[in-house]
Amino acid sequence: MKKTILMIGLGLIGGSLAKSLRKSEENYIIGYDINQTTLTFALINDIIDEPCTNLEETASKADIIILGTPITETIQFLQQLEHISFEHDVIVSDVSSVKKPISDAASSLENNRIQFIGGHPMAGSHKKGITAAKEHLFENAIYVLSPSANCPDEAVNTLENLLEVTNSHIIKLKANDHDEMTGVISHFPHLIASALVQQAKKWEETHAFIPQLAAGGFRDVTRIASANPELWQDIFYHNKQKMVKMIDDWTDEMNALKQMLQQNHKSELTTYLKQAKDYRDGLGTKEKGAIPGFYDLYVDIRDQTGAIATVANLLAEKKISITNIRILEIREGITGVLRLSVSTKDEQLQSYQILKHRGYDLMLEE
Numbered sequence: 001m002k003k004t005i006l007m008i009g010l011g012l013i014g015g016s017l018a019k020s021l022r023k024s025e026e027n028y029i030i031g032y033d034i035n036q037t038t039l040t041f042a043l044i045n046d047i048i049d050e051p052c053t054n055l056e057e058t059a060s061k062a063d064i065i066i067l068g069t070p071i072t073e074t075i076q077f078l079q080q081l082e083h084i085s086f087e088h089d090v091i092v093s094d095v096s097s098v099k100k101p102i103s104d105a106a107s108s109l110e111n112n113r114i115q116f117i118g119g120h121p122m123a124g125s126h127k128k129g130i131t132a133a134k135e136h137l138f139e140n141a142i143y144v145l146s147p148s149a150n151c152p153d154e155a156v157n158t159l160e161n162l163l164e165v166t167n168s169h170i171i172k173l174k175a176n177d178h179d180e181m182t183g184v185i186s187h188f189p190h191l192i193a194s195a196l197v198q199q200a201k202k203w204e205e206t207h208a209f210i211p212q213l214a215a216g217g218f219r220d221v222t223r224i225a226s227a228n229p230e231l232w233q234d235i236f237y238h239n240k241q242k243m244v245k246m247i248d249d250w251t252d253e254m255n256a257l258k259q260m261l262q263q264n265h266k267s268e269l270t271t272y273l274k275q276a277k278d279y280r281d282g283l284g285t286k287e288k289g290a291i292p293g294f295y296d297l298y299v300d301i302r303d304q305t306g307a308i309a310t311v312a313n314l315l316a317e318k319k320i321s322i323t324n325i326r327i328l329e330i331r332e333g334i335t336g337v338l339r340l341s342v343s344t345k346d347e348q349l350q351s352y353q354i355l356k357h358r359g360y361d362l363m364l365e366e
């Protein structure tokens with residue numbers, strides 16, 4: 001029998017999840033969004049089976065409800081669900097980047113039809129809205145589930161089975177642990193990236209060439225600062241205690257670095273940098289990461305015209321698809337480097353051999 005899934009919020013994440021879940025014949029997706037244009041887009045593009053016109057009525061009949069809304073709205077929806085007379089038990093999940101406030105809101109619910117399992121698919125993009133939604137967004141990504149204390153195992157199994165079609169890797173974490181870890185590896189780095197960009201902007205007032213000089217390193221480390229500001233404000237707000245603690249830790253870290261510099265502790269600084277490098281390089285065991293696996297190759301190219309197409313075609317002929325491509329530091333007529341990402345170690349080695357055989361100078365990231 002088909003499962004009726006009510007997807008509330010059909011933006012980048014809700015829309016991507018709806019697209020992915022719709023691949024299974026067993027799912028019937030009813031979509032709801034405050035934005036009528038989004039809802040129409042979802043219907044016209046076959047992202048949902050049906051738009052929801054009466055939220056309470058549809059929710060009361062649904063087998064699974066997934067909240068794909070911003071965190072603040074997700075908490076409000078949970079409170080709203082409390083008052084619905086459900087016809088049978090219903091699994092309720094969400095996709096919010098912060099889990100503790102959601103888990104707190106869910107555990108204060110007294111409607112015993114609700115089986116709450118917090119969710120966080122850890123993949124995204126700098127874009128927002130349904131037009132940026134992708135069916136394969138969660139492929140190979142970590143998908144965190146955080147079941148509430150009284151949630152039956154059977155409900156967790158049902159949700160896990162439902163999510164199989166996303167090809168993500170499910171891990172279970174307690175809400176607070178999730179927020180601490182994502183605080184360290186996702187939320188806080190975002191705050192720092194935005195602060196670095198703000199610093200460059202201030203310096204530009206007195207140093208006009210800053211934008212031209214902002215090359216590879218600065219762009220790599222600040223890429224995430226180009227993401228959706230409303231989303232990130234919401235994330236910081238709901239994880240603010242942990243953010244404040246991390247800002248304090250960071251201030252201590254910066255002060256320690258400042259002292260090393262002021263007191264010319266060169267070897268101490270080298271050790272510090274080496275430890276950071278070793279830890280960063282160790283993160284290279286991609287299977288462990290929350291970010292989908294990628295394996296890089298660096299190819300020297302002499303002339304931009306046609307060079308990228310030639311390299312891409314050579315790999316395409318062997319059915320190797322490039323998941324990411326970036327030109328590092330190329331200027332007209334000057335040697336540059338093409339960074340190609342593929343998604344498996346095998347493809348990386350195969351690409352290396354194909355291009356080496358064609359005489360390209362290249363290096364592969366271990």
Ligand SMILES: NC(=O)C1=CN([C@@H]2O[C@H](COP(=O)(O)OP(=O)(O)OC[C@H]3O[C@@H](n4cnc5c(N)ncnc54)[C@H](O)[C@@H]3O)[C@@H](O)[C@H]2O)C=CC1
Pocket residue numbers: 008009010011012013014032033034035038068069070071073074095096097098120121122123124125126127128129130231235
């Ligand atoms: N953007 C990202 O990279 C990731 C975001 N998330 C989480 O996903 C959730 C949604 O984020 P995005 O999809 O990026 O945002 P989005 O802005 O692309 O989508 C949000 C959707 O919710 C709808 N919405 C807002 N208020 C509503 C309401 N009261 N009733 C019904 N619909 C409403 C909007 O119209 C929009 O379609 C957030 O909780 C976020 O923390 C999780 C993983 C990655």
Ligand SMILES: O=C(O)C(=O)Cc1ccc(O)cc1
Pocket residue numbers: 096097121122123124125126186224
């Ligand atoms: O682009 C990146 O590196 C991201 O950090 C994407 C992302 C954004 C928000 C999340 O809750 C999970 C993943």
